[in-house]
Amino acid sequence: MVNHTRKRIDRLSFHWMLGVAASLGVLMLVLPTVIVMVTSFTSGYSLKFPPPGYSTRWYEALFFDSPEIIDAFFLSLHLALVATAISTLLATAAALALARNRAVWARLMDSVFMSPLMLPSLALGLGILMLFNLMGQGLSFSTLVAGHVAICTPYVLRTASASYAQLDPVMLDCSHSLGASGWFTFKRIELPALLPGIATGAFIAFMSSLDNVALSLFLSDARSEVLPIRLWHIIEDSLDVRAAAASGALILATLLLLLIMERLAGISRYMK
Amino acid sequence: MLSNSLQLKRDKWLVVPLLVFFALFVAAPLALMAGISLFSDTAMTQMGGAQYAKFLFDGFNRAILFETLTLAASAVVISILIGYPVAYLYTLLPRRWQTVLLFAILLPLLTSSVVRTFSWVVILGREGLINQLLLSWGWTAVPLKLLYTQGAVMLAVSQIEMPMMILPLIAALSGIDPQLNAASTALGAGKWRTFLKVTLPLSIPGLLAGSILVFAASASALVTQTLVGGGRMIFMPFYIYQQAIQSQNYPFAATVAVILLVSVLSIVALINFLGRRSAGFVHG
Numbered sequence: 001m002v003n004h005t006r007k008r009i010d011r012l013s014f015h016w017m018l019g020v021a022a023s024l025g026v027l028m029l030v031l032p033t034v035i036v037m038v039t040s041f042t043s044g045y046s047l048k049f050p051p052p053g054y055s056t057r058w059y060e061a062l063f064f065d066s067p068e069i070i071d072a073f074f075l076s077l078h079l080a081l082v083a084t085a086i087s088t089l090l091a092t093a094a095a096l097a098l099a100r101n102r103a104v105w106a107r108l109m110d111s112v113f114m115s116p117l118m119l120p121s122l123a124l125g126l127g128i129l130m131l132f133n134l135m136g137q138g139l140s141f142s143t144l145v146a147g148h149v150a151i152c153t154p155y156v157l158r159t160a161s162a163s164y165a166q167l168d169p170v171m172l173d174c175s176h177s178l179g180a181s182g183w184f185t186f187k188r189i190e191l192p193a194l195l196p197g198i199a200t201g202a203f204i205a206f207m208s209s210l211d212n213v214a215l216s217l218f219l220s221d222a223r224s225e226v227l228p229i230r231l232w233h234i235i236e237d238s239l240d241v242r243a244a245a246a247s248g249a250l251i252l253a254t255l256l257l258l259l260i261m262e263r264l265a266g267i268s269r270y271m272k
Numbered sequence: 273m274l275s276n277s278l279q280l281k282r283d284k285w286l287v288v289p290l291l292v293f294f295a296l297f298v299a300a301p302l303a304l305m306a307g308i309s310l311f312s313d314t315a316m317t318q319m320g321g322a323q324y325a326k327f328l329f330d331g332f333n334r335a336i337l338f339e340t341l342t343l344a345a346s347a348v349v350i351s352i353l354i355g356y357p358v359a360y361l362y363t364l365l366p367r368r369w370q371t372v373l374l375f376a377i378l379l380p381l382l383t384s385s386v387v388r389t390f391s392w393v394v395i396l397g398r399e400g401l402i403n404q405l406l407l408s409w410g411w412t413a414v415p416l417k418l419l420y421t422q423g424a425v426m427l428a429v430s431q432i433e434m435p436m437m438i439l440p441l442i443a444a445l446s447g448i449d450p451q452l453n454a455a456s457t458a459l460g461a462g463k464w465r466t467f468l469k470v471t472l473p474l475s476i477p478g479l480l481a482g483s484i485l486v487f488a489a490s491a492s493a494l495v496t497q498t499l500v501g502g503g504r505m506i507f508m509p510f511y512i513y514q515q516a517i518q519s520q521n522y523p524f525a526a527t528v529a530v531i532l533l534v535s536v537l538s539i540v541a542l543i544n545f546l547g548r549r550s551a552g553f554v555h556g
Contacts, residue, residue, distance in 0.1 A: 010462035021357035028354055028431050030376055032391035033383065035401060039394050048399040090290040097287035109287060113294065118484070118540050119302075120492035122509045123529035126516055127301030130308055130526070146297045153290065204382070211384045213495050217513060228386045232495055235390055244394070247387040254383045258375065268374050271439055 033251055040241075040248030047239055058245035066242055072230035079141070079216075079226065080209035083148035088202045090149070091156035092194070096186075098157075099164035110161075114154045121151055125218035132219075139221040147215035151208060156201030159270045163197030164190070199265040207254070302533075309526035316523060323527035333528075340491055340508040341535060343426060347490035348483045350430035351437040355482070359441035360471075374442075381435035389496045392428040393419065396500070420502030428500045429490045436489060437482035444478025445471070480547040484540050491536050508532040 035049060040058060042051030062069060094113060098106045116124065128147050132139065167190065175185040216226045225233075227246075234243045261267045312322035327333045362373050380388060395401045396418040403415040418424055448471060456466040494509040501507065506514075508528060516525035 007462060010464055014463035014467070018357055018360060021354075022361035025354045025358035025434075026361075026373070026376060029358070029380055029434065032388060032395060032431065033380060035394055036387065036391040046399055047394050047397055049394060049401045049404060090293055093286040094290040097283045097285070101284070106287075109291070113290060116298065118488045118537065120488075120509060120529070120532050120536060122492055122494060122512050123305065123533045124298065124301065126512060126525060126529050127305035128297060129516075130304050130522065131297075131301045134304065149293065150298050153293075157290075207382045207384075211386070213386065214492065214509065217494075218516070228384055228495070231384075231386045231390070232499065235386070235393060235499055239393070239397075243390060247384075247390050250384055250387050251379075255379055258378060258382060262375075268371065268378070271374065271378060 036247045040244040058241045062242050062245040072227040076227040080206050083152050083209045084206040087149045087152035088156050091153045092160050095160035099161040116151045117154045121214040125215040129218040143219045147219045148209045152205035155204040159197040159201035163194050167193045196265040200267040200270040203261045305526045309530045311523040314521050323523050344487045344491040346426050347430040348486050351434045351486050355434050355437040359438050362442050363445045377435045388432045389499045425501045433486045433489045436485040440481035441478040444475040448474045476550045484543050
C-alpha cells in the first residue's frame with residue numbers, strides 16, 4: 001500500500017513538474033512573437049502594451065510613407081537571393097564530394113565549411129573588410145555578397161549532406177551499370193533525392209542572410225543599408241512604432257514561407 | 273562497389289569551388305586579421321604584441337571579455353533549464369501536436385533576430401507588459417527600469433537562442449529506444465529515477481550539441497546585446513565594431529576579434545571533447 005502511494009506520488013510529481021516547466025518553455029517561445037504582433041496593430045504613438053486601441057495605421061505608414069525602410073527591404077531581399085543562389089551551388093557541389101566520403105581530409109573539410117556557424121561573424125566581417133581594404137577594393141554590393149555566402153553555405157551543406165547520406169548507393173550503382181553517364185545519374189537520381197534537402201538548406205540560408213547584421217555592418221558601403229540594420233537603428237534611436245509594423249510584417253512573411261516550404265519540401269524533417 | 277569508389281573519385285573535385293571560396297573569403301581574411309592584430313600602433317608600422325598586452329593588462333577590457341563569456345554561459349544554462357522540458361514534452365506528444373510544437377520552435381528561429389530582440393524591448397519597456405502587470409497588481413508604484421540591465425540581456429539572449437538548444441535535444445531524445453524506459457520501469461524504477469538514470473544520460477550528446485550552438489551564438493549576439501543592454505553595457509562584439517569603425521583603431525579591433533574568436537572556439541572545442549568522452553560513456 002505504501003509502495004503504491006509512493007509510486008503515485010512519483011508519477012504525479014514528475015508529470016506535474018514536466019507540465020509546468022514545459023508550459024513555461026512554450027510560453028517563452030511563443031509569447032514575444034504574439035506581443036509584437038499585437039503591438040504592431042496599436043492605434044497609439046508608443047509601444048504601450050496592451051495597446052490603447054487597435055488600427056492598421058502603422059502598417060499604412062510603413063508601406064506608403066517609409067521609402068527608406070522599403071528600400072532597405074529590397075536591398076536585403078536582393079542580397080539574400082544572390083547569396084543564397086551562390087551558396088546553394090557551392091554547397092551542393094561540395095556535399096556531393098563530401099557526404100559519402102569517410103576519408104580524414106573529407107571530414108576535416110566538412111568541419112571547416114561548417115565553422116562559420118561557430119565563428120563570431122563580426123570577426124569574419126572585420127577580416128573581410130581588412131582584406132578588401134588591403135586590395136584597394138572599395139565596398140560594394142559584391143563585398144556584401146562575399147560575406148553573406150560564407151555564412152549561408154553551412155546550412156545548405158548540412159541539409160544536402162543529410163539527404164545524400166540517406167540516398168541508397170545501390171541506386172547509383174544500378175544507374176552506372178545500366179550505362180548512364182555521371183551527369184545523367186546526377187540529373188535523374190541524385191538531384192531529385194537531394195532536392196528537398198537543398199531547398200530546406202537554401203530556405204534557412206535565405207532567412208539567415210536576411211537576418212544578418214554583423215557582416216553587413218562592416219561590408220556595406222555608406223549608401224546602402226540592409227533591413228535589419230535599418231530596423232536596429234530605428235529601435236535604438238526612436239522606438240518608432242513603424243518598427244513594430246515592420247516586425248509584424250516580417251513575422252507574418254516568415255510564417256507564410258515556413259508553411260509553404262513545409263508543404264513543398266517537408267523542411268521539418270531536416271530540423272531535428 | 274567498384275562504381276561507388278570510382279564515383280567518390282570523380283565527385284572529389286566538386287569540393288574545389290567551395291574550397292577556393294573559403295580560402296579567399298574565410299581563411300585569408302581571418303589570417304590577415306590575426307596579422308594586423310600584431311601591429312603595435314594604429315598607423316601599422318611597428319610589429320609586436322603590444323595590442324594583446326594592452327587588452328590583457330587592462331581590467332576594463334578583461335571585464336568586457338568576462339561579461340561576454342558569462343553571458344554566453346548563462347544563456348546555455350537558462351536555455352537548458354527552459355528548453356529541456358519542451359524537448360521532453362515533444363517526445364510524449366501525438367504526431368499532430370508534435371508538428372504544431374515544432375512550428376512554434378521553428379518560427380522564432382527563422383524570424384529575424386532584430387525582430388525577436390525588439391519584442392523584448394516591448395515586453396521590458398517602461399510601458400511594457402511586465403511593468404503594466406506590476407503596476408496593475410500594485411506591486412510597484414512607478415515603472416521599474418527593466419531594460420538595460422544585466423538580467424534583461426541574459427533573459428533575452430537565452431530566449432532568442434533557445435530553439436538551437438531544443439532542436440538537437442529533440443533529435444537526441446527521439447533517438448532513445450522507448451524499450452529502455454519500459455525496462456527501467458519493469459525493474460522497479462519510478463519516473464524520476466528513470467529520467468535521471470536513463471533519459472538524461474542518453475540525451476547528453478544533444479545537450480552538448482545545443483550548448484555549442486547557444487554558446488557561440490550568444491557570445492556574438494551583437495543586436496540583442498546592444499539593444500537590450502543599452503549603451504552602458506559593452507560586450508565584445510560591439511567593442512570590435514566600436515574600435516574598428518568609430519575609433520578607426522584596426523590593430524586593436526583585430527586583437528579584440530582574435531581574442532573573442534579564440535575564446536569561443538576553445539570553449540566549443542572543450543565541449544566537443546566532453547561530448548566525445550560522454551559518447552564513449554553512453555555506448556560503452
